[in-house]
Amino acid sequence: MGRLTGRTAIVTGAGMGIGAATARRLASEGAQVALGDINLAGAERVAADIRDNGGDAIALHFDLGDADSIKKLIDDTVAHYGKLEVLFNNAADTPPAVLENDLPAMDLSVEIWDRTFNSNARGTFLAIKYALPALIASGRGAIINTSSGAALLGDVARTAYGASKAAINTLTLYVAAQYGKEGVTCNVVSPGMVPTENSRANQPEMIKAVLRHHLTPELGYPEDLAAMVALLASDEGRFVTGQILRIDGGVSKAFAHVADNRAQFEQHVASTWGSAG
Amino acid sequence: MRRYEGKVAVISGTKGGIGAASARRLASEGASVVLADIDLAGAETTAESIRASGGECLVQRLDLAEEDSIKALIDATIARYGRIDVLFNNAADTRGETMMKDAAIEFMDADIWDGVFRINARGTMLMIKHTLPHMVRQGGGSIINTSSGASLRADLFRAAYASSKAAINTLTEYVAAQYGKKGIRCNVVSPGLVVTESARENQGHNLDLYLAHHLTPRLGDPDDLAAMVALLGSDDGRFITAQIIPVDGGISTHFPHVAETRGGVDGYKAKN
Numbered sequence: 001m002g003r004l005t006g007r008t009a010i011v012t013g014a015g016m017g018i019g020a021a022t023a024r025r026l027a028s029e030g031a032q033v034a035l036g037d038i039n040l041a042g043a044e045r046v047a048a049d050i051r052d053n054g055g056d057a058i059a060l061h062f063d064l065g066d067a068d069s070i071k072k073l074i075d076d077t078v079a080h081y082g083k084l085e086v087l088f089n090n091a092a093d094t095p096p097a098v099l100e101n102d103l104p105a106m107d108l109s110v111e112i113w114d115r116t117f118n119s120n121a122r123g124t125f126l127a128i129k130y131a132l133p134a135l136i137a138s139g140r141g142a143i144i145n146t147s148s149g150a151a152l153l154g155d156v157a158r159t160a161y162g163a164s165k166a167a168i169n170t171l172t173l174y175v176a177a178q179y180g181k182e183g184v185t186c187n188v189v190s191p192g193m194v195p196t197e198n199s200r201a202n203q204p205e206m207i208k209a210v211l212r213h214h215l216t217p218e219l220g221y222p223e224d225l226a227a228m229v230a231l232l233a234s235d236e237g238r239f240v241t242g243q244i245l246r247i248d249g250g251v252s253k254a255f256a257h258v259a260d261n262r263a264q265f266e267q268h269v270a271s272t273w274g275s276a277g
Numbered sequence: 278m279r280r281y282e283g284k285v286a287v288i289s290g291t292k293g294g295i296g297a298a299s300a301r302r303l304a305s306e307g308a309s310v311v312l313a314d315i316d317l318a319g320a321e322t323t324a325e326s327i328r329a330s331g332g333e334c335l336v337q338r339l340d341l342a343e344e345d346s347i348k349a350l351i352d353a354t355i356a357r358y359g360r361i362d363v364l365f366n367n368a369a370d371t372r373g374e375t376m377m378k379d380a381a382i383e384f385m386d387a388d389i390w391d392g393v394f395r396i397n398a399r400g401t402m403l404m405i406k407h408t409l410p411h412m413v414r415q416g417g418g419s420i421i422n423t424s425s426g427a428s429l430r431a432d433l434f435r436a437a438y439a440s441s442k443a444a445i446n447t448l449t450e451y452v453a454a455q456y457g458k459k460g461i462r463c464n465v466v467s468p469g470l471v472v473t474e475s476a477r478e479n480q481g482h483n484l485d486l487y488l489a490h491h492l493t494p495r496l497g498d499p500d501d502l503a504a505m506v507a508l509l510g511s512d513d514g515r516f517i518t519a520q521i522i523p524v525d526g527g528i529s530t531h532f533p534h535v536a537e538t539r540g541g542v543d544g545y546k547a548k549n
Contacts, residue, residue: 177531180492181539185527192516215457220516227513236504239469239497242530243523250519254454262458 003234005030008081010073012062012127013091015042018146018194021222022088022229023047027055029230031086034077036062038091064091064123065115074130084134086233089127089168090146093119094161102158113160120164121171128175132184141184142233145172146225147244149192152252169244176242185241187232192248194220212259215250280511281308285358287350288312289339289404290368292319294473295423298499299365299506304332306507311354313339314368341368341400342392351407360415363510364408366445367423369438370396379437390437397441398448405452409461417460419510422449423502424465424521429529446521453519462518464509469525471497489536491526 009026013019014035020042023033027050035057037043043059050057060076063069078084093116101112128143135141150158151165168188175186193210200207211219225247231237232245246252286303290296291312300310304327312327314320317338327334337353340346354361370393378389401422412418424446427439445465452463470487488496505524508514523529 173530176492176527177535178542180527181494183494185493194516215453215518216462216516217458217460218515224513224516227508228517231504231508236501239471239493239501239526240505240524241492242527245522246520247516249516250450250453250457253450253519258454265455 002028002030003230003236004086007031007085007233008034008077008083009086009088009233010034010036010077010084010131011088011090012036012064012073013146014046014059015039016046017196018191018222018225019088019090020046022090022226023057024050024053024055025223025226025230026086026088026233027057028053029234031233032056032081033058034073034080035059036073036091038063062091064093064127065119067126070123070126071130074127074134078134083138084131085138085141087127087131087135087141087143088146088229088233089124089143091119091123092146092161092165093123099158099161102160104157105159108159116160116164117167120161121167124168125171128171128186132179135184136179136182139183140235140238141179141182142237143172143175143184143186144229144232145186145188147172147188147190149190149246149248149252152190152244152246172244173242180241185232185237187237187240187242188244189225189228189232190244190246190248190252191225192220192246192251194222194225213251213256214248215254215258218249220247220249278507279307280507280513281306281362283307284362284510285309285354285360286311286363286365286510287354287361287408288365288367289341289350290314290423291323292316293323295468295471295499295502295506296365296367297323298503299367300334301327301330301332302500302503302507303363303510304334305330306511308363309333309335309358311335311337311350311358313337313350315340339368341370341396341404344403347400347403348407351404351411355411361408361411362415362418364404364412364418364420365423365506365510366401366404366420368396368400369423369442371438376435376438379435380433382436385437393437394441394444397438398444401445402448405448405463409452409456412461413456413459418462419514420449420452420461420463421506421509422463422465424449424467426467426469426523426525426529429467429521429523449521450519457518462509462514464514464517464519465521466502466505466509467521467523467525468502469497469523469528471499471502473499487528490533491528492531492535493526497524497526 015037035043047057047059148165150162312320428442
């Protein structure tokens with residue numbers, strides 16, 4: 001018996017990365033999982049893998065930028081499993097054509113801003129809106145939204161992406177305040193750098209540059225997010241709501257100069273007290 | 278889940294509440310647990326329940342006001358188990374006589390302030406200080422500190438208590454920054470109103486006032502904190518550090534007027 005035995009969960013953006021790892025984790029703890037992704041073949045592969053491991057999963061096509069598609073994902077899941085307890089809004093609109101044109105404010109086109117908000121902010125709002133009746137009916141609904149460190153700290157690019165994720169953070173507070181007494185929790189998981197396998201293998205310099213500003217020895221893995229989502233989705237998370245949970249190796253909590261001064265700090269400690277620590 | 282096979286956890290403030298629930302949780306996941314408390318008999322009661330369930334534990338008296346007592350706890354842990362994977366600093370000075378004098382700041386004796394800081398802030402710092410060499414030697418570890426919603430929002434009573442908890446929040450970030458690259462993580466769990474069964478029975482009416490301002494249908498249970506502590510102390514929490522994690526029913530995330538105005542919104546929804 002897992003913590004999620006008998007629960008039904010929707011995971012969006014489940015074809016790869018954090019969504020795929022979370023779908024696997026929820027299924028391994030007993031949940032029935034509907035995997036939504038704009039890349040249906042990717043979601044199918046993950047769902048098939050879950051089923052091969054004895055889990056219960058279905059894959060559904062889902063476009064975060066299309067209200068009808070969002071409604072269909074919710075309706076089809078409820079039709080298939082008869083109920084819904086967990087909604088993990090993890091999908092975001094991040095094809096290279098969008099991200100590469102998500103520029104500093106003066107150069108950012110209104111089209112990119114609107115498209116980003118239409119998917120990330122409006123799409124997440126609609127998924128919550130359409131799922132709430134089933135979540136309330138379940139008596140213990142859990143909504144978890146994937147945000148980003150980009151919503152908490154400024155950066156040189158990806159202006160619209162960061163602002164759209166901040167909208168999700170605030171929406172989370174409102175949903176928590178409005179539906180908490182009806183048994184629905186709503187939280188955000190906010191990842192630090194969680195590189196794809198491809199980046200880990202092919203961009204070692206980028207990984208090194210980013211890693212030095214995280215406080216942990218390693219950057220994140222999708223499974224690190226999945227572990228927290230599983231807690232929040234289960235009864236063990238029933239007293240956690242309205243929170244922005246940063247699973248980010250501490251990148252948002254230390255001054256930016258820490259990485260530059262670390263060697264000097266270690267040297268000071270070693271020369272004053274012998275070996276550091 | 279058995280995330281703690283072969284791991285050793287030191288937990289302070291274990292005679293009841295969050296500390297006892299966390300000790301039972303980690304033991305149930307396979308940890309050897311050292312139960313520290315100033316009330317040795319209270320910690321022993323928790324230990325008996327752990328042993329009765331087949332868990333492994335050691336009980337040690339701890340006075341957070343005394344560095345020698347803290348060193349003795351860490352030494353006893355190493356002597357018995359050889360390592361410390363998790364340090365859960367959960368003990369605090371919550372004596373009624375202290376709390377009643379921790380009120381209007383113009384009338385607060387400096388002795389009250391000093392006593393609270395000696396136990397909560399200095400005591401937690403020393404627990405971390407004496408544990409770190411072992412975690413560095415092992416190549417890693419997880420430190421979790423119990424703070425309080427009182428450190429995140431203002432209240433009327435307990436200014437010294439709340440300020441000492443804010444010191445713990447900031448200490449947490451510094452420990453994470455200094456020792457993170459050595460594989461040591463440091464986080465805070467910040468409880469909302471968490472009530473035991475006896476508190477529910479004895480203060481029923483008063484608790485309703487607080488419940489109205491939490492977003493959840495019920496107040497917290499010690500097990501709610503224990504679940505988050507168990508995640509943070511295990512490999513499931515390996516990418517989480519320097520965080521203040523409220524397990525508080527959302528009490529610190531909304532405008533204070535929400536409870537008063539909720540009825541109006543419900544009325545609107547009912548009409549439409």
